[in-house]
Amino acid sequence: MAPPPAIPPEYHQREQTFVKHLILRGYLQKVAYNILSAWDDFTFVDGFSGPWEARSEEFSDTSFGIAIKELRVVRETFRDRGKTKNLRCIFVEKDDAAFKRLKGAVTEATDLHARPIHGTFEDNIPEVRRYVSSSFALTFVDPTGWNIDLSRIAPLLKQRGEVLINFMYEHFKRFVEDERPEIRASYDKPFGGLPWRDMIEEQISYGLSKELAILEVFKTAVKKVAGFDYVASARIRHRKLDKSHFYLIYGTRHPKGLEVFRQVERTALSAEESFRIEARDREVSDTGQHGLFEYLPHNAEETASAHWAHEVRQARIRCEIVIARDEAITFEALARHIQQQFSVVLPELKNLLMDMWNEGLIEFEGLTGRQRKPNKGVMIRWTDKLAGRSAR
Numbered sequence: 153m154a155p156p157p158a159i160p161p162e163y164h165q166r167e168q169t170f171v172k173h174l175i176l177r178g179y180l181q182k183v184a185y186n187i188l189s190a191w192d193d194f195t196f197v198d199g200f201s202g203p204w205e206a207r208s209e210e211f212s213d214t215s216f217g218i219a220i221k222e223l224r225v226v227r228e229t230f231r232d233r234g235k236t237k238n239l240r241c242i243f244v245e246k247d248d249a250a251f252k253r254l255k256g257a258v259t260e261a262t263d264l265h266a267r268p269i270h271g272t273f274e275d276n277i278p279e280v281r282r283y284v285s286s287s288f289a290l291t292f293v294d295p296t297g298w299n300i301d302l303s304r305i306a307p308l309l310k311q312r313g314e315v316l317i318n319f320m321y322e323h324f325k326r327f328v329e330d331e332r333p334e335i336r337a338s339y340d341k342p343f344g345g346l347p348w349r350d351m352i353e354e355q356i357s358y359g360l361s362k363e364l365a366i367l368e369v370f371k372t373a374v375k376k377v378a379g380f381d382y383v384a385s386a387r388i389r390h391r392k393l394d395k396s397h398f399y400l401i402y403g404t405r406h407p408k409g410l411e412v413f414r415q416v417e418r419t420a421l422s423a424e425e426s427f428r429i430e431a432r433d434r435e436v437s438d439t440g441q442h443g444l445f446e447y448l449p450h451n452a453e454e455t456a457s458a459h460w461a462h463e464v465r466q467a468r469i470r471c472e473i474v475i476a477r478d479e480a481i482t483f484e485a486l487a488r489h490i491q492q493q494f495s496v497v498l499p500e501l502k503n504l505l506m507d508m509w510n511e512g513l514i515e516f517e518g519l520t521g522r523q524r525k526p527n528k529g530v531m532i533r534w535t536d537k538l539a540g541r542s543a544r
């Protein structure tokens with residue numbers, strides 16, 4: 153595997169933003185290309201554009217700078233094939249000073265249909281919807297804290313398209329037990345008015361940690377309030393400590409999107425391990441202190457592989473539970489279930505199912521020709537051995 157790129161200096165001290173931007177860039181490239189292979193229109197909506205803590209003169213370390221660059225590449229790819237595609241982007245920013253900088257950069261991109269809007273994202277949803285019209289939209293929701301109002305942005309998210317939301321878990325965790333009425337009320341907004349406290353308690357009663365319970369309830373809110381069929385998340389860790397910093401939540405109505413998201417996540421998070429080590433080495437050489445970094449591992453590739461292996465093991469446990477519960481399930485229904493919960497790609501799911509088949513726990517119905525591994529259209533059925541094991 154090729155070594156990951158070194159972190160550009162503009163991302164030093166905010167390496168987790170680099171990982172966030174790797175996922176945004178990777179997913180935007182793929183989804184724009186896939187959609188435009190079948191349709192003529194694609195819109196990128198950046199609801200909380202910034203610039204925010206940007207250091208690059210060309211805004212290469214901002215979501216809007218990345219979007220403009222990537223969409224140009226996609227447009228040129230189609231143009232080289234003699235196809236003209238309609239790519240648009242819309243950028244919303246509340247802060248006056250940030251908007252001024254955003255507007256300057258976007259206005260310079262005269263070759264793209266790029267539109268800056270000054271104001272809050274929530275207030276401008278009707279305007280954004282008009283601009284997006286019937287095109288497919290990827291919406292990026294990247295607030296500075298937990299101040300999103302899911303119900304107010306839902307009318308946009310219910311249109312044709314997908315969403316990536318930065319779920320600032322660190323902020324949620326800090327406030328979630330706050331009993332002050334004004335804080336409690338403000339928490340209703342990101343959960344779209346659902347009874348989130350009871351829902352979190354319920355998840356905890358099923359055995360989930362508080363962190364996973366909060367995450368699960370937010371994913372449910374994105375599904376229910378914004379009308380997505382499938383919701384997955386990628387965990388971005390703190391740059392120094394072994395704890396979560398935020399999650400990128402992905403909502404889609406198409407199962408193929410889940411596989412693409414998991415592939416992009418894989419590439420970005422494998423790189424994350426190296427970035428964390430690089431950040432540590434840089435800080436240790438600057439300060440001469442190991443301090444906060446002492447728990448970081450040394451071999452990035454090994455720890456990344458160990459992490460994915462752990463995800464596969466968890467996915468395998470869940471597969472056994474789901475197949476034993478349903479007795480039979482199609483490969484695609486199982487894949488949708490697993491990929492919403494675990495960071496596994498389809499070849500890994502097929503391999504773990506082959507392991508279960510080799511152990512005599514499941515059977516496949518509908519394999520065709522020389523096909524050995526399960527795929528779309530194949531029914532997975534439990535055997536007496538799995539039935540006996542789950543009855544115990």
Ligand SMILES: C[S@@+](CC[C@H](N)C(=O)[O-])C[C@H]1O[C@@H](n2cnc3c(N)ncnc32)[C@H](O)[C@@H]1O
Pocket residue numbers: 199200201202203204213214215216244245246247250271272273274294295296
């Ligand atoms: C985390 S920063 C965005 C970073 C940017 N998406 C990126 O990846 O480079 C959040 C931005 O949202 C702006 N903001 C905060 N509340 C907003 C709202 N309700 N509507 C629109 N922008 C808002 C802030 O001023 C800030 O510039």
